[in-house]
Amino acid sequence: MxxxxxxxxxxxxxxxxxxxxxxxxxxxxxxxxxxxxxxxxxxxxxxxxxxxxxxxxxxxxxxxxxxxxxxxxxxxxxxxCKRGCDPLNGHCKVPGECRCRIGYAGELCRDCALLPGCVHGTCNKSFECLCKPGWTGLFCSQATCKENCHKIRGYCEKPGECRCRMGWTGEFCNECQTLPGCNNGYCKTNPLDCICNPGWTGLLCQTPICNKGCSPEHGYCEAPNQCRCRVGWWGTNCDVCHPYPGCRHGYCLKPWECRCHPHWTGFLCDQKIVSCAPNICLNGATCLMPESELNNKVAGGQVDITCLCPAAYTGSRCEVELKWQDERKWILSQQSNHTSVHLTPSMVKDDQQVNENPDDIALPDLNQEGSSFRNTLLFPEENRSRNNQTSGIAVD
Incomplete structure (x- = not known):
């Protein structure tokens, strides 16, 4: 006790x-x-x-x-306590420290305590959060964007900024942004759109629209309303083929051809065709030869001739008669068969005249795909399918 x-x-x-x-x-x-x-x-x-x-x-x-x-x-x-520690707002449990009471802060417990979570703010009394310039929100954690910055399409991470969200652009983020890669287009109201300017087409408006009438196969353009021709073609719409260089009396259906007009033959269609006499072709065939062979004929040398066979005959001199096949189909040949014939002096008579008037010769229409006067030098594949007995001038 x-x-x-x-x-x-x-x-x-x-x-x-x-x-x-x-x-x-x-x-x-x-x-x-x-x-x-x-x-x-x-x-x-x-x-x-x-x-x-x-x-x-x-x-x-x-x-x-x-x-x-x-x-x-x-x-x-x-x-x-620590020297200067506020006697009312601070206390200590061991010598030299300064512990702040609730609602106060600072090294000497002389400052008001901020509202917990306050980021960019100050206080005049305990548990306040007064935002510094450029910041807003309950905890002063939201930056104040640039004036007039769009509230939905724009944002900021620092005061005074105006960063645009995806699909928007401009100083205040109020302009739509085109689809990436859209170089010749624009957008009206929807972001990531690509509306083509006049003269352009494609997903990204990357393809120019060529001049109206420009051949889609033989022409192209690098800018709107152009028509540039590919190799072998020319003309306003690139629909005219280039014939083989040096082709004189011929034409082309595709580049670098030389298809001879009527009464002409040769690789460059520069040899005129005349009728030959005597007519050594058989079965009523027409005999033709180049005009350049006239000198050989007169001299009794070797002459290249062509036989235009009538229906139902073929061969180098139209000597082969075609037969019925399957009792339904008649095999006809209207090939131009040419061969080399050596004219002897007995075959050449002084009173024989060569018909040099091309208008008197009945020739097929050379513009037709099946014409017999197609230049064999330009169509070797077709020439090999001809009669193996043909030879001489470049007409099949």
Whole structure:
């Protein structure tokens, strides 16, 4: 009972000591051991084993208390806070610290505490969040965009910016953006659109529209309303083929051909065709030869002639008669068979005249695909399919 009474008296003295101590004293330093009036309870604190459990004082031989550095109070149980620590808003549990009470902040607990989560704000009183210039929102975390920046199509990460969302462009993000790669188009209201300018077509408006009438096969264009011809073609619409260079009396259906007009033959269609006499072709066939062979004929040399066979006959001189086949189909041949014939003096008579008037010769229409006067030098595949007996001038 006596021991408990002593402890009770010691804690009462502690409370009285705290009430007398001025916490606002700044720059408090460790005091030299201050003798405490020798009272019975002080002596009991030194004599009691539990009296110095905190270990902040020592007892002198005469029973007085001496506080350790950083501690004050009658029982040396009050820590000395950091110098400048606000006496109302701060406190400490060990010497040299400054712990802020709720609602206050700062090194010395003299500042108001911000609202938790406040990013770019200040406060005049505890738990406020007053936004700094350029920031807004409950926690001042939203940047204020550039004036007139579209609220939906634009955004900002820093104050004064205006960044456009996908599909929009312009200073204030109020203009639609074309589809990437759309170089000759535009958009009206919908983003990522590509409406072609006049003269262009395609998904990205990348294809120019050529001049009206320009051949899609033989012409092309690099800009609208052009018509550039591919190799071998010419003309306003690139629909005229280039004949073989040097072709004189011929034409072409495709580039680099030389199809002879009536009464002409040869690789370049530069040899005139005349009738030959005597007519050595058989079965009523027409005999023709180049005009250049006239000298050979007169001299009795070798002459190249062509036999135009009537229906139902073939061969180099139209000597082969065609027969019925399958009782249904008549095999006809209207080939132009030519051969080389050596004219002897007996075959040449002075009174025989050569018909040099081309108009008197009945020739097929050379514009037809099946014409017999097609230039064999330009159609070797067709020439090989002809009668193996043909030879001589370049007419099949």
């Amino acid at each position: 006596e021991s408990n009474r002593s402890l009770r008296l010691m804690w009462i003295a502690l409370v009285l000591g705290m009430m007398e101590f001025n916490l606002s004293t700044e720059g408090a330093r460790l005091r030299k051991p201050t003798p405490i009036s020798s009272t019975s309870w002080q002596r009991q604190a030194c004599e009691s084993k539990e009296g110095n459990q905190a270990g902040h004082f020592t007892c002198t031989p005469d029973g007085q208390l001496e506080c350790f550095e950083g501690w004050i109070g009658d029982l040396c149980n009050v820590p000395i």
